[in-house]
Amino acid sequence: MLSHKTKYALKALLFLAEKDTGYIARTMEIADGASIPKKFLEQILLDLKRAHFVGSKQGKFGGYYLIKSKNDITLADIHRLFDGAIALLPCASLNFYEPCSDCVSETECALRHGLVAIREETLKAMQGITIASLIKK
Amino acid sequence: MLSHKTKYALKALLFLAEKDTGYIARTMEIADGASIPKKFLEQILLDLKRAHFVGSKQGKFGGYYLIKSKNDITLADIHRLFDGAIALLPCASLNFYEPCSDCVSETECALRHGLVAIREETLKAMQGITIASLIKK
DNA sequence: ATTAATTCTATAAAAATAGTAGAATTTAAA
DNA sequence: TTTAAATTCTACTATTTTTATAGAATTAAT
Incomplete structure (x- = not known):
């Protein structure tokens, strides 16, 4: 949210x-x-x-x-500025990466792989929403 | 998150x-x-x-x-159970809908339309991640 | 000088999150 | 029937985050 x-x-x-x-x-x-x-x-x-x-x-x-074009301001930008990571856990984040304190092995973590996939999809969608695109509808 | x-x-x-x-x-x-x-x-x-x-x-x-098949437990289910709405605002939510208190006209809200689109994509992605699919990788 | 705006720092109230404590209940087995 | 080991339930607490508010300092136009 x-x-x-x-x-x-x-x-x-x-x-x-x-x-x-x-x-x-x-x-x-x-x-x-x-x-x-x-x-x-x-x-x-x-x-x-x-x-x-x-x-x-x-x-x-x-x-x-x-000062920035309304075509170049995305939902992803504003989310990251105020709410931080797009990813569902810090270990799956590009811009706000942090390891989990309770993680034994990140490469073997079953959860992380799925969350990386989610982040990729969500990020793409959020980068598609711009201030300009919101106004158009 | x-x-x-x-x-x-x-x-x-x-x-x-x-x-x-x-x-x-x-x-x-x-x-x-x-x-x-x-x-x-x-x-x-x-x-x-x-x-x-x-x-x-x-x-x-x-x-x-x-008691539920690991193929039928999705990330979306567990997110909704513990963290609530998938959508980024309650007004764009299917299962946790609430109007915004500061909203003048929901149908004309520029923001909401974009957020509904995001919710649709995120939900589809999260429904694709199951306990079984996480284990497989 | 005066007015009206941004800028900055600090504070505060409320809500959500994360976790703990301890007693009650249930069941298996000695 | 007692004991041990587990879930179940209710309440509490501490911390952090969120959502603001207050007020003084600074800036610039008239």
Whole structure:
């Protein structure tokens, strides 16, 4: 399941993607438009900025705007940024790999092989969902 | 990500599935064999019993055994039992559907359509992973 | 200067997760 | 009939994660 943070991030990105290029949206505007608690959204937008999905303009008349193409922002990207691994266990993850503490032999682990297969399929599907593709429907 | 509970359940089922039919495994035996905290495993086995994946024999020389074919126990089943919905949001779930509290119009929600597509793909993949298929590799 | 915005750090409340404790019950066998 | 060894059941607890909120500092336009 997605955390609220990931859901809110996606909603905020969808909001920004529907504005004209050059338009700068205040946090308050996004919060109202996408039904997100404003103070929570502040943190999320900062994270999206640090990860270079959005840019910001400070001071009066400042706000946020997309800097990455809506075709290049995928569900997988946002999931990884806020919720971490796509895989069902860290030992089956590409970007968040960690061995299991209770694992005797990873190469012989019956579970891991199946979870790697799942991760490959889920990742492909999640990389196919972009902010642009979500808007189109 | 899978909770420890789901991971332990899968490991316990794999342990049971590799025993001969008729064999009854004590909780302690499964805990040791699959590196699972014994008291935690007790709860998990009870849940698996209530969901009719395993049977139990009480009293001395009692224990647990599979009652469902290892070909008919899928990753999707165990995920749903312990971790709930396969879908990324409740509004995109088949078995755990709930509307979003912050949703204005579900049919117009850009996010939901994408998440339903992801759920369909993930579910198909997870239904393809069975206890039997995990053992084979 | 004033206003209105982002930015930053810290804190807090609530929920979920992971695990433990201990008594009650059941069954087999001595 | 007693004992031993197992499941079953209820409750509790500690930790971590999630979901925010508070408030001061900084930035920039007017």
